[in-house]
Amino acid sequence: MTPRLTADFWVRAYLARLRLADIPAYVIARGDATAGAVIVKCARLDGTALALHRSFDLASGRRAWVVLADGPEPQVDALLARQRARDPDLWLIEIEQREGRTLLDEPGLAD
Incomplete structure (x- = not known):
């Protein structure tokens, strides 16, 4: 079994990858450094947004x-505020990217 990265380490690595791709990113809420869940919000700068979270594919x-x-x-x-109210250990990261590119499908971030 592959050891899991701490949430804090993963977030710092993700922010570094976004910086290298010139995608602005902000930590909106800091969660538990060790095991907090992470939600990534992508603001498309047209009044719409996408929020993604990590889950298990049952298949x-x-x-x-x-x-x-x-x-x-x-x-x-509003949904993210409700999620954060229920889970204070939750990390919220917001990125701004017109095309909705999050890099979450890239190696090292996808799985």
């Missing part, structure tokens, strides 16, 4: 990024 048994919300940014923000 393959592998971890995968899945859509939590997709639509008008105020509705996505």
Whole structure:
């Protein structure tokens, strides 16, 4: 079994990858450094946003990024506020990328 990275380490590595791709990113909420879940919100700069979270694909048994919300940014923000209220250990990262590119499908981030 491959050891899992701490949430803090993963977030720092993700932010570095985004910086290298010239994608602005912000940590909106810091969660538990060791085991906090991570949600990535992508603001498309057109009034819409996409929120992704890590989950397990039951068919393959592998971890995968899945859509939590997709639509008008105020509705996505409201959902994220409710998620954060329920889980104070949750990390929220916001990126700004017109095409919705998150890099989460790239090696090292996808799984």
